[in-house]
Every structure is written in C-alpha cells, then in structure tokens.
Amino acid sequence: MTNQAREDRDRAADGRAQNQRPRDRYGRPLPYGAVGVPRIPDDAVFTPAEGLAEAQRLLEQGYAFHAHEVLEAVWKSAEGPERELWRGLAQVAVGFTHAQRGNAVGAARLLRRGADRVAGYGADAPHGVDAPGVAAYARAAAERVESGEADRIDPAGLRLTRGSAV
Template structure:
C-alpha cells in the first residue's frame, strides 16, 4: 500500500492542500487563503496575530496561532492558551454550522480560562471572553460576534 500523503522536509505527514477561511481543506490546485506562519511569537505577538485573524473572520487560523503559543507557554499559562485556542475552535465550529461542537468546545475553553479572571495575564480580557463564550455556548445558533482578546 503506497502512502500518498503530503510530507514535509522531514518526511512527516502534512496536509498541503489549500484551505478556506474556516480551515476546511480545498481540492489541490485551488486558491485557498494564506496559511499561518509557524514561528516563535511573544505572547503579545500571538495575541495580535490571533486577533487579526479573528477580525478577518478566520477563527481556525487564530486557533493555530493560539495553539502554537499553548505548546511553548510556561506551565502556569498553558491552560490559558489552551482555553483561548479552544474558544477559537468553538467559533470555527459555529461558523461551519456544527452547533454541538461549538457548544462543547467553547464551554471547555471557557472553563479553562475562568481561573485567570483575576490576574488577566498579558492584558487578556478574560471576563469579557468568558461572557462571550458563555453566550455562544448557550445559543450557538445565534450569530456570534468576533471576540476581543484584550480589553
């Protein structure tokens, strides 16, 4: 059996298909949207890049930036970045019409960031994000606004 998967320079499986603005794979040869540049980012850069993607209604791409930060965050902040990434995934599910997924992932993300409300690291508007996430989880069929990561 041959392996027809796309591979990176190290031979690891990598999906090189273009994607739409919500991260759905498109047929090879389609235009697609830009991919998220994988690079080291400071927390401020990650938040700015993720917000830019959210403002352009590209929550899947915001999720990729936030997930990247989660993987390198110090232990005390890992749950924060994981929760932020989950909120972006929840919005992605909502935009794709997967309302059950939107509720589930958004609720997990909100639960993960809730403990950071008092300290609000990096100027993140944890309280505002919690209110936004709880509203989305309660009524995923409603049009969801784009969240603001910072106050």
C-alpha cells in the same frame, strides 16, 4: 491504509504528517492547486503579544480557524501554568470555527471548554488577556448556538485583551 497512501501524505522534514492543502476561510481543506486563504505555517512561532495581536486581527475579520492556529502556536511554545490559558483561548477560537462550519454540538462544547479553562485565570490573567470577558463571550455564544441561533454569534466581537490595546 496502504504503504503507497502513507507515502503520498504531506510530511514535515522530520517525517511528521502535515496537511499542506489550501484551506478556505473556515479552515476546510480545498483541493490541491485551489487558491485558499494564506495559512499559518505549522512551524510558526509567536510571542504572546504577537499571538494576541494576530489572533485578534484574524477574529475581527471572521477567520476563527486561522486565529485558532495562531493561538495554538503560542500554546505549543508556552511553558508552565500559562500553557492552559493558551489552550483555552485556542479552544474558544476553534469553537467559533465549528459554529461557522455548522457543527453546533462541537461549537458549544469547545466554546464552553475553552471558557472554563480561560476563566480560571481571572482578572489578573497574564499578557493582558481579558479572561473573564473571553469566558463570558464564549459562554454566551455557546448558549446562542444551542438555542439554534448560531448565525447570531460573531467571532469579531470577541476581545482577547483588557482595554483597547492588544
């Protein structure tokens, strides 16, 4: 890569690379100037309750990639053993993203990896997360993807929390 190409990359104020291109509903980059789906800012901060509510809203609308970005923001700010719960939730959401994009292998792997990580928190997962339900839903989705039924999985059916309230 030439120095010029490096200088032309989108950069955060601290110099870190960041992609500011607009994205489609599945998170795929669009050309600069195209109209895309509103993005979750790279520096977004969500409390666990805010993150769960926003991610659930996005999943229900079929925006798994954007839900993943919200859950990833919570993961990056979480501390201690709870961090892995958020990492697993983000992996489940990005697993649905891969399925939506037609990447069956990546979808099944991430759905299972996220399910395994979340399942370890059991029925008493923090913040009302329905860890057993999320894990079961993600594993069932992975099985459908592997059996060639990726069109039968639906991120809108995933419920992140126990009960109806987020």
